[in-house]
Amino acid sequence: GENVEQHPSTLSVQEGDSAVIKCTYSDSASNYFPWYKQELGKGPQLIIDIRSNVGEKKDQRIAVTLNKTAKHFSLHITETQPEDSAVYFCASGGSYIPTFGRGTSLIVHP
């Protein structure tokens, strides 16, 4: 089955810095790559996604890049703010069973 590796498991940055979280996947048939943000005590919420026919997608301070050849995709957050502190999950979809990364705890220090 699909295997998704996510790094780092913890990321600590100063407010205003950039943060990058990386994921690799194994199934070349995967065609949908979402990123979810989970705040304490809440369910995950989609923040951005990308499909396999696109290399990059941006939404204000958040961007995702996809390298299908290397089978990896990354989340980029610029000008981080304390409210960006949360756990972020990448996922690989395309079948009926999505595979999630193990999560990255992002801490933004004021």
Next chain:
Amino acid sequence: EAQVTQNPRYLITVTGKKLTVTCSQNMNHEYMSWYRQDPGLGLRQIYYSMNVEVTDKGDVPEGYKVSRKEKRNFPLILESPSPNQTSLYFCASSHSGTSEKLFFGSGTQLSVL
């Protein structure tokens, strides 16, 4: 408001006592699914349903049952809970599958003593 509603939010039970966690969505979604979240392991899918009366196993189905008698509801059943099922559970739905946005519920924290 579009939402996925899970109940209860917290549940403490004892080994072997049957329990049901309810999940309901108001978006007319065809696809619904259950996940468990454990520290360091991320989210793992338990069961999913493509439509009414259509369910299938996810990655970790052992010890769980589901049913989909109505489009909006997808309950998770633990007929004989064991301590290794202590976990945080999430229900999620989407319009038609996993190649699109999943809407998650707020979670159910289950403790089996």
